[in-house]
Amino acid sequence: MDDERLKLLKAYEDPAFLRSRAGRPLRILSEYLHPEARFGANQVSDTIVIFGSARVPSPEQAELLRNSGASHPSLSLLRYYEDARELSRRLTEWSKGLQRDDRRFVVCTGGGPGIMEAANRGASEARGLNIGLGISLPSEQGINDYTTRELAFEFHYFFMRKYWFMYMAKALVVMPGGFGTLDEMFEVLTLVQNRKIKKPVAVVLYGADFWDRVMNFDALVEFGVISPEDLSLFHRSDSVDDAFEYVSSELTRHHLTDPTPSM
Secondary structure, three states: OOOOOOOOOOHHHOHHHHOOOOOHHHHHHHHHHHHHHHHHHOOEOOEEEEEOOOOOOOHHHHHHHHHOOOOOHHHHHHHHHHHHHHHHHHHHHHHHOOOOOOEOOEEEEOOOOOHHHHHHHHHHHOOOOEEEEEEOEOOEOOOOOOOOHHHEEEEOOHHHHHHHHHHOEEEEEEOOOOHHHHHHHHHHHHHHHOOOOOOOOEEEEEOHHHHHHHOOHHHHHHOOOOOHHHHHHOEEEOOHHHHHHHHHHHHHHHHOOOOOOOO
16 A cells, blocks of 8 residues: 555645635635734724825936936826825824824825825824735736835735725825726715715815816716715815815814724
8 A cells, every 4th residue: 555645735725726716705705804803903993095196206216207308297296296195194193193092093005106105105204004905916016115014915806905995994085096096086985975884984185286187076066967965075185284184173073082993
């Protein structure tokens, strides 16, 4: 008899099974349970989500582009990198100054470059925790260097990533961005409009020049596809001072009266 025994893998240790169609429910469940466990371990229960384009250059990248003589449309968006960085820094300092045992209002982004990097960078400069909910994309790999390592994630499923964007969010700042940013913005507004999200969520559309040209919300009202009161679902802002004041006052009014964190 052959002494060599058949070595069997447990199902949860079998990579072929886990990556198969049959293993999809486990993969989806993992993208729920894994973040939940890490958020719990780091006492994260409330977030401020900052959306925006991955294509906006950092000051360092912009300098390289200018020195090379290259002309790139993204250079016109450079101010939004610096504004996202400053706003994130100020919100993180404000949150840390609340002197609570739980870590409230942690900055959360998609973890990529551009605006996302800027927001993680600002929170990091304020010595605060920050979250990066990354996603596997052909053109965008890896988490930016400013994300807190214990709170850096790589998702496969967009819908699970969106779930974690919204589940703990108490405020959202939407900076200029492309299809992904617009998709996330409209999903949030749809959920709030239809009261699928019952908690108060402060939504800021940041950047008058960008949003006035890209989105004509007044036309949606004129055509009757949204109601006039739907325009009150978000706040327009064009300065760090205004956005900071709006977000911090809304969070104070709606979420700091109850000592128990609410999801």
